[in-house]
Amino acid sequence: MNKGEIVLETRNLSMHFGGVRAVDSVNFTIWENELRCLIGPNGAGKSTFFKCLTGQIRPTSGDIVIRNLQVAGHQSHEISSLGVGIKTQVPNVFDGLSTEENIWLSARRWHNTAHANRLTTQTLDRLDLGGIREKTVGRLAHGERQWVELGMVVVTEPWLVLLDEPTAGMTYEETLRTADLIKTMNETATLIVVEHDMQFIRMISKTVTLFHEGKILMEDTLENISSNPVAREIYLGQRSNKLEQ
């Protein structure tokens, strides 16, 4: 398999809170145009790992390299300015502003006003958000707010996308649409997706990285991981049959 260029890599990345090793010497690599899901039980360290990648927290030690650039400890805006699209777990949107304004603010970071206006309209159409274009985002349903945030990621045309639980709180239909959107994005971008929902992962993923107790336990296709007794044990300890859904 031709893996192409390495897009993002961590070397011995660790994040300690007091005595707790939330992320423990993680070596992680993702290649160009890959779509990788990060899974693991609660407290496995995947969200902390995600926050290290996005610059929301400064790792205790280790390196994060994005396209040959050392970014560990950089601010979130510096990482985002490389052309990385980020969506956090809780929908982080501008609640007081309208859907259109939210997406425009994202587009305007990269383009002049005229171009940003055009891109905003395109994205609203593409994501079918025209109906809530002028609605205040704070008053929208949870799933809609998730979509507004996805729109803010899509509009920047990123080459690397980091998503933390993009389908949390979505209906089944919304989840299906999100899976489609993620696949489309994957045509032009590399994606890292932190997810709980196995059904959703099955829809989108090729390779899955399983976190356990702050470390990477295994990296394989979902089928292989599902049939692995150790992986089953970890999930069974958490919630029975989760992997078999």
Place this chain on the structure above:
Amino acid sequence: MDLNLVIALGIQIIYGIANLTLISLGLAIIFGMMRVINLAHGEFIMLGGYTVVISTNAGVNIWISMLIVAPVVVGVIGVLVERLLIRWLYGRMIDTLLATWGLSLLLIGLVTSIFGASTATTISPPLGVVSIGDYTSSAYELLLIGITVALCLIIFLTLKLTRLGLIARGTMQNEEMASALGVSTPRIYMLTFGFGAAISGFAGGLLAPVTGVLPTIGVAYIAKSFITVISGGAVILAGTVSASAVLGGVNGIVSFLTGPTIGEVALLFAAILLLRLMPRGITGRFFRKGL
């Protein structure tokens, strides 16, 4: 430099530190447990002073006025304020700031309307001076140092041994718990606010013989106590005492070398530098598990 000067200077600096601690503890208790900055803190100190002056002039023994009447009266006022005003604003940090500022203005206005804008009848410091070689030190200042130490000890034991203290320790170390508490145990908040107010009133009463009382005297304290508490961080005792030591120490030494004006500038710069290095205060980095 002769030894007596060193001792006298040392006492002066320690008094400065004790003074900062004394005027800040009430604010620190409310901030540490409720994450509420009480902008009417200075006025609680002012009310303590007025309570002592009025009750002493009414014939109450000055020690009883200072040690018992002032904290009780201001503590009760604190509980009333919490019930009537603060409890409507839990979870709305900025509104709490604004409302306590409104309260501060209201109290200044109220006291001015009742007692007039000028100094009320003052009471004299009840003790004389102590001489150290050629230098003298006010015995009352020495007593204040002792009382501040005792007060810290009482707060330490309260935090260590009582149920209220246990909850307090939990909230100091975990911010979410502090906000969750507002919903689950409003009584704790009421008591905390009252307790913090009582300590402020106590400080105001003790300082009244030194400074006299004015409706606007709170303003003289708040800047210093805010700086101390913010620099100290959320851990009540360790934060207040360590910040007082750093800031009071800097202020004392620079004041001795160059005069009080530059001393105050030095205090401000020390605080700003400290906050630049430790945005969450001293206890945001050190003594996190302290009391």
Place this chain on the structure above:
Amino acid sequence: MTIFRDMRATFTIAVIGILFMVLAPTVLELFAIINLTTAIALAMLALSLALVWGYGGILCFGQTAFFGVGAYAYTVAAINSGDAATAILIAVVVAIIFASVLGYFMFYGRVSDVYLAVITLTVSLILFSLIRRTSGPEYKIGDALLGGFNGVTAPPLNLPWDRAYFLFPEHVFYVAMAFLIIAYVFTAWLVRTKFGRVVISIKENELRAELLGYDIRLYKLLIFMIGAAIAGLGGVLFCNGVGRVTPDVFNLYNSALTIIWVIVGGRGTLIGPVLGAFGIFYLTSALGTQSTINNNLILGIILIIFVLAIPKGLVPTVRDWMIERKDRRIQRVRERRIRTRRTRSSTQNAEGAGE
């Protein structure tokens, strides 16, 4: 709040302001005009905080620090140089530099909003107690004695091309009002630019703005500095209105007043706090002439009532109420139209049945 807006309302208000500027001296007496100049200076301060807090979300409790620094810098510079235009420029620059140093510490240190409020307030109070102590002859900048508690007499404005020509109080009023209108239109324009929109978005959600790639520290610092410039200019107008500057500009009462103007007028509007400043100024002047009710008492009560009952402030509350009323009217008209159509069709049906 919304970031996509046009400037129509702004221009309407600006035109009203210009009319006021032209007409006021023809109807009002000189004393009232001098008083008005002071109120305009305070309105400028209110406008600066409306921008920094209402739009930038920066909880600056010590906006008066920049106002006072501007007033002192103008006075000292004007005494030394004798030229008001240079002095105004120096005052604004000094206020900006002061804000940049303070802001750098706070924003790049990522001080949270409550801490920021207390720090800015404290800075103002420290300036108050510092400048109060400068009464000795050794506290002198060039030819200007700082004068401690009594402050310094501020040299009046003069013409840039003729330093010997000092402006009359009516002319100072024109200058002040012109500055206020320009500052108002400028801030209204600013919050509609990309820069302004990003500043608003940071107030809405800091993390999201940062994840979009905006350096929020820089944006906050810049809006803070712009606010300081406007406040500093207000300080210049203030010491021209009252004729001197004293350490009292830094006191707690004035810091509280500034906050009250914004709370009463409403956060998220520019005209609200400006009107708030005028309203409270005339209210306190009226109260100042009698002695039974204390000013502090009234202001304290106003602040508490607004926080508890009208937290949005007057202008947004009235605006929302008007929008709601309009919506309801449209709704009513629509319902009536539907009803008439229905009646008409039922009458037609009845007629049809009668045939």
